[in-house]
Amino acid sequence: MDEFDVSVRGVVKGFGGRRACDGITLQIRRGEFFSLLGPSGCGKTTLMRLVAGFESPDEGTIELAGRDMAGVPPHRRDVNMVFQNYALFPHLDVAGNVAFGLRIQKAPDIEGRVRAALEQVGLAGYERRAVTTLSGGEQQRTALARAIVTGPRVLLLDEPLSALDLKLRQGLQEELRRLQRSLGMTFLYVTHDQEEALAMSDRVAVMNAGRIEQTGPPREVYETPATRFVAGFVGSGNFFDGRGDGTMVRTADGLSIECRAVGDVTLMVRPEKVRVNGGPGLAALVEEVLYQGASTSIVLRAGDRRLVAEDPDARVRPGEPATVSWRPEDVRVLPK
Amino acid sequence: MRKLLGAWTGLVLVTLYVPIAVMGVFSFNASRRPRWTGFTLDWYRKTLGDHNIQDAVWKTLVLAAASTVLAVALGTAAALAARRSFPGKRLWNTLVSLPVMVPDIVMGIGLFALFHALGTGLSLATAVIAHATFNLSYVAIVVSARLQGTDRTLELAAQDLGATPWGAFRKVTFPAILPGVVSGALLAFTLSFDDFVITYFTAGTGNMTLPWKVYAMAARMGVTPEINAVSTLILGASLVLVVAALRLSRVPVTGGGR
Numbered sequence: 122m123d124e125f126d127v128s129v130r131g132v133v134k135g136f137g138g139r140r141a142c143d144g145i146t147l148q149i150r151r152g153e154f155f156s157l158l159g160p161s162g163c164g165k166t167t168l169m170r171l172v173a174g175f176e177s178p179d180e181g182t183i184e185l186a187g188r189d190m191a192g193v194p195p196h197r198r199d200v201n202m203v204f205q206n207y208a209l210f211p212h213l214d215v216a217g218n219v220a221f222g223l224r225i226q227k228a229p230d231i232e233g234r235v236r237a238a239l240e241q242v243g244l245a246g247y248e249r250r251a252v253t254t255l256s257g258g259e260q261q262r263t264a265l266a267r268a269i270v271t272g273p274r275v276l277l278l279d280e281p282l283s284a285l286d287l288k289l290r291q292g293l294q295e296e297l298r299r300l301q302r303s304l305g306m307t308f309l310y311v312t313h314d315q316e317e318a319l320a321m322s323d324r325v326a327v328m329n330a331g332r333i334e335q336t337g338p339p340r341e342v343y344e345t346p347a348t349r350f351v352a353g354f355v356g357s358g359n360f361f362d363g364r365g366d367g368t369m370v371r372t373a374d375g376l377s378i379e380c381r382a383v384g385d386v387t388l389m390v391r392p393e394k395v396r397v398n399g400g401p402g403l404a405a406l407v408e409e410v411l412y413q414g415a416s417t418s419i420v421l422r423a424g425d426r427r428l429v430a431e432d433p434d435a436r437v438r439p440g441e442p443a444t445v446s447w448r449p450e451d452v453r454v455l456p457k
Numbered sequence: 458m459r460k461l462l463g464a465w466t467g468l469v470l471v472t473l474y475v476p477i478a479v480m481g482v483f484s485f486n487a488s489r490r491p492r493w494t495g496f497t498l499d500w501y502r503k504t505l506g507d508h509n510i511q512d513a514v515w516k517t518l519v520l521a522a523a524s525t526v527l528a529v530a531l532g533t534a535a536a537l538a539a540r541r542s543f544p545g546k547r548l549w550n551t552l553v554s555l556p557v558m559v560p561d562i563v564m565g566i567g568l569f570a571l572f573h574a575l576g577t578g579l580s581l582a583t584a585v586i587a588h589a590t591f592n593l594s595y596v597a598i599v600v601s602a603r604l605q606g607t608d609r610t611l612e613l614a615a616q617d618l619g620a621t622p623w624g625a626f627r628k629v630t631f632p633a634i635l636p637g638v639v640s641g642a643l644l645a646f647t648l649s650f651d652d653f654v655i656t657y658f659t660a661g662t663g664n665m666t667l668p669w670k671v672y673a674m675a676a677r678m679g680v681t682p683e684i685n686a687v688s689t690l691i692l693g694a695s696l697v698l699v700v701a702a703l704r705l706s707r708v709p710v711t712g713g714g715r
Contacts, residue, residue: 175613195616208614212632222618271618
């Protein structure tokens with residue numbers, strides 16, 4: 122039992138009749154990088170605030186390292202948080218901010234530990250700088266140093282990179298992951314950016330409307346999405362609603378797709394699995410070719426249906442007819 | 458049109474400041490008559506050496522200091538309370554800031570009636586309570602303005618790092634609002650120091666403060682150079698306090714390091 126640093130069971134939290142968390146259950150292992158992924162308003166930040174102790178659940182239990190947290194205030198919980206807006210103390214310099222938690226603990230060798238933490242986040246020598254003179258990335262790193270220096274059991278990160286520009290964000294993703302590995306600390310990471318979640322996490326929980334739709338490693342969530350929502354939110358897809366008889370699924374507009382599903386289902390094929398002019402298949406018309414550098418998106422139309430393909434081998438131009446095909450094993454079956 | 462406007466502005470400024478200038482100039486005049494005969498510091502020497510005036514100054518300072526401490530504690534607490542949401546919050550905010558608009562004479566008579574009804578008698582202590590009553594509104598208004606610019610997640614961040622709610626307030630919120638608190642304190646001190654009407658109704662006859670003393674001297678002997686000197690000193694002290702209060706209230710909320 123003790124291998125779980127965070128255990129959330131059946132947690133419900135409502136705000137004025139709206140349920141921000143509607144029966145959440147999840148378990149995070151020791152040293153795991155765990156992401157809560159979902160659109161804004163899905164309840165992921167509320168769940169994080171419940172773990173931090175800023176809110177208390179209406180129903181359900183939250184355990185940290187096997188201990189029930191009911192009634193335990195934030196300052197008695199062995200978790201630290203990196204806030205979305207960093208929440209640095211403006212009246213303290215960088216060292217003062219980082220030392221804040223250590224001073225409360227009356228820890229020995231505060232100066233040395235502050236220096237070590239600043240080195241870990243790449244801010245060596247920043248001790249005496251005023252936090253208001255720092256760039257966004259430097260503020261982010263200061264907030265990170267402040268949160269890790271006391272060595273909490275779990276680090277909570279609330280969209281810590283969302284305010285930074287793309288280039289900086291990518292660099293920091295890598296750094297955060299490396300830092301997490303070297304500290305061996307459990308990270309609970311909240312984000313609405315699916316690429317970020319896939320790139321960094323050991324496991325991802327995809328949330329929608331206060332519920333968890335799927336929990337699993339990034340590859341599993343991406344390749345075998347459990348629901349239509351997960352399939353659409355984590356990456357993009359071509360969806361086909363139809364009825365299956367065990368060998369074929371037939372759609373309302375007359376398509377027959379090879380698949381063993383039975384009953385009413387939604388089929389999904391990822392754009393990168395779709396081949397254009399790669400053999401016999403569905404007849405379509407190329408509408409748009411969107412060159413994106415590393416990849417090219419091809420938008421096609423087959424009847425009333427819009428299809429997206431990412432096929433690096435395709436050489437087509439808008440207005441041309443083309444065939445669209447995929448391997449049967451690349452078809453994902455989703456409950457309708 | 459522009460010229461007219463300029464002349465009008467000039468006239469307003471002259472009306473505002475000439476009386477004060479006259480008072481200041483004649484406090485240095487060698488003659489008792491309102492005709493300049495030469496520079497002297499005699500009136501200042503004389504006033505500052507006057508035991509009655511010394512006593513009045515002392516009482517004024519004690520009253521101002523004590524009522525300021527009380528007003529700062531209560532006014533800051535009132536401002537902090539207004540951060541939470543509770544039923545009747547709007548009414549509460551109105552009630553807290555209303556005394557700023559109540560005429561002094563009404564406030565003075567009201568407090569006089571209250572102390573009379575309570576049978577406490579009148580003393581420096583009742584005057585302290587009276588001054589704290591109207592000053593707490595000013596403090597609450599100044600501190601509230603400061604609090605509105607302070608990020609509440611800072612307090613959460615402090616608690617997250619292990620600070621108790623009280624510790625978070627002491628180490629994070631209080632330093633953030635401190636310029637507002639000091640500014641409110643200076644304002645309260647100035648208002649108390651200058652007050653005549655409310656003191657007159659609540660301090661009792663034995664406790665003449667400086668403004669009251671000035672009034673009494675003028676009522677008895679007309680405006681003398683001594684009064685000019687005392688008034689000029691009061692003006693100087695008030696100016697310093699008000700300027701300091703204004704400066705502090707403009708310290709940016711996210712001011713840099715220490």
